[in-house]
Amino acid sequence: MRLNLSIPAELEARLRQRAAEVGKAVDVFVREAIEEKLALMEPGASTGLTPEQRLAAFEAWIADRPRVDHFVDDSRVSIYA
DSSP: OOOOOOOOHHHHHHHHHHHHHTTOOHHHHHHHHHHHHHHHHSTTTTTSSOHHHHHHHHHHHHHTSOOOOSOOOOOHHHHOO
C-alpha cells in the first residue's frame, strides 16, 4: 500500500535527521516506527515479553540512540539554576 502523508516541515526535518542518525532510509525508519507503535497497542503487549526479550528490546532501544561523547553536567545544581 502506498500512503501519502502531510506533515509539518519541522517534523519532517526531525524525521530525516533521526533516520540519518541511525543510518536508515526515511521510509524504512517510518515503517519500523509504525510497526513498533502498532505492536505496543496490541492487547497484552506490555506483559507479553519475557525478561530476556524485554532486555533485548531495551538494549536495541539504547543502541538506536545517539552517543554523547562529551561531558554533560546533569547534576541537580545545573538543572535548577
